[in-house]
Amino acid sequence: MERIVGTVARGLRCPIINRGDNIEDIVVESVLKASEVEGFTFNDKDIVSITESIVARAQGNYATIDHIAKDVSSKFGEETVGVIFPILSRNRFAICLRGIAKGVKKVVLMLSYPSDEVGNHLVDLDMLDEKGINPWTDVLTEEQFRGHFGYNKHAFTGIDYIDYYKSLVEEYGIECEVIFSNSPKTILDYTKHVLTCDIHTRFRTKKILKANGGISVYSLDDILAESMDGSGYNEDYGLLGSNKSTEDDVKLFPRNCQPVVDNIQHILKEKTGKDIEVMIYGDGAFKDPVGKIWELADPVVSPAYTPGLDGTPNEIKLKYLADNNFADLRGDDLKQAISQFITDKDDDLVGAMEAQGTTPRKLTDLIGSLSDLTSGSGDKGTPIVFIQGYFDNFTK
Numbered sequence: 001m002e003r004i005v006g007t008v009a010r011g012l013r014c015p016i017i018n019r020g021d022n023i024e025d026i027v028v029e030s031v032l033k034a035s036e037v038e039g040f041t042f043n044d045k046d047i048v049s050i051t052e053s054i055v056a057r058a059q060g061n062y063a064t065i066d067h068i069a070k071d072v073s074s075k076f077g078e079e080t081v082g083v084i085f086p087i088l089s090r091n092r093f094a095i096c097l098r099g100i101a102k103g104v105k106k107v108v109l110m111l112s113y114p115s116d117e118v119g120n121h122l123v124d125l126d127m128l129d130e131k132g133i134n135p136w137t138d139v140l141t142e143e144q145f146r147g148h149f150g151y152n153k154h155a156f157t158g159i160d161y162i163d164y165y166k167s168l169v170e171e172y173g174i175e176c177e178v179i180f181s182n183s184p185k186t187i188l189d190y191t192k193h194v195l196t197c198d199i200h201t202r203f204r205t206k207k208i209l210k211a212n213g214g215i216s217v218y219s220l221d222d223i224l225a226e227s228m229d230g231s232g233y234n235e236d237y238g239l240l241g242s243n244k245s246t247e248d249d250v251k252l253f254p255r256n257c258q259p260v261v262d263n264i265q266h267i268l269k270e271k272t273g274k275d276i277e278v279m280i281y282g283d284g285a286f287k288d289p290v291g292k293i294w295e296l297a298d299p300v301v302s303p304a305y306t307p308g309l310d311g312t313p314n315e316i317k318l319k320y321l322a323d324n325n326f327a328d329l330r331g332d333d334l335k336q337a338i339s340q341f342i343t344d345k346d347d348d349l350v351g352a353m354e355a356q357g358t359t360p361r362k363l364t365d366l367i368g369s370l371s372d373l374t375s376g377s378g379d380k381g382t383p384i385v386f387i388q389g390y391f392d393n394f395t396k
Helices: 023-038 052-059 065-076 090-102 125-131 142-149 161-170 184-189 202-211 258-272 318-325 331-343 363-375
Strands: 008-012 047-051 062-064 080-084 106-111 175-180 193-196 216-219 249-251 277-281 384-388
Touching: 008 023, 008 363, 023 047, 023 052, 023 258, 023 384, 047 052, 047 258, 047 363, 052 249, 052 277, 062 065, 065 090, 065 193, 065 216, 080 090, 080 184, 090 161, 090 249, 106 161, 106 184, 125 142, 142 175, 161 175, 184 193, 184 202, 193 202, 202 216, 258 277, 277 363, 318 331, 363 384
Parallel strands: 047 277, 080 106, 080 193, 106 175, 193 216
Antiparallel strands: 008 384, 047 384, 062 249
C-alpha cells in the first residue's frame, strides 16, 4: 500500500540529566525504549535531535557570576566599561550582567532601540514616528528616553528592562549610566573599553569599534572562552548561548559536541543496523509574528551534527509543476509526470523556476527549528526529538 504519511516528529521523554551522566547511552536507550513502547521501526536517514541543554548538563558546563567577574576584570582592569547591545532577557543575559558588573568599576550600558537584536521591544516603532525620533541617528540619554516614551514593560515578561538591568549593576555599588543608540561608535564617546554583547552581529561590531579607536574590545564569546578557577567554559562561544541556572550560576553552551553525535550515530548503527543522523540543537531560527521576537538567542542553531545533515534542501515546488509544467494533466497522469520530474531533477536547483518558493536554508536550521517547536521550552519533558521521513519526497 502507498504511504500517505510524510514527516513525523516525536518528542521523546528521557530521565532528568545531571552532571556526569553518560549522555550518549541515555539518548540511545531512550530512543530504543520509545521504539519498543510506541511500536515504530528504524530507517536509514531517520534523525535523532538532542537539545543542547541536556548535553551541557551532562558535561557539567556551568559557571558562577564570580567566574564571569574574574574574567571580565582580567580583561578590563579599572576601566569604565561600555556594555553594548545586550538582548533583553532574564534567562539569557541577566546573570551575565551581574557577573560583568561585579568585575568592573563603572558601566555605561548602551541599549539598541526600538528593540534588541532578537526583537524584544523597548518602544513601539509607531511611538518613534510620533516623537520624530530616528533610531539610526539619534542618541538618547536615559532621561531623554523616559521623557519621550515613559516607562514601558515588556509585553511577555512584564519587566521594565531599563530599570531591571540598571538595578542589577547597581546591586554591586557600581555606577551605571544608560544610553540608547544603534551605532557601535557612540560608545566610544564614553569609553574606549567595550564589551559588545550582540550575538549574530558581533564580528561587525567589534570591527567597527577597533577601527574607530576602541582600545580594549571584547565580545561575549571572549568571556569564559577558557576556564576560570575550574569553571565551565566554551572555547568557541564563551558566554554566548548560556542560560540562567540559579540566581548565581549560568549553564554554558555545550562544548566538544562532535564526538557526542558521532558516537550516538555509531551506537545506533550497531543497535539498529540503520544509518541514523544525529544533531544537537539550541534555539530554532524562526520569528514570532505577534511578539516580533526572533527566537535565535544561541550563536548557532546546531553546534554539532553528523555529515548527512550538511547542506540545504534541493526541492521542487509541487504546485508550480501542477500549475505550469503539467497544467494540462490530471489524476494519475499528473502524479506520474510530477514523480518523474522529481526523479530526474538536477542535483543543484539554485535559480530553477521549479524550485522557487522552497526554503534554501541549512538543513540543520530547519530541523533545529522543527525540533525546538516539538520539544518546547517548558515542561513537556521531551529533550530528544526523533524525526522520520524528513528526507522523503513525493516519489517515496
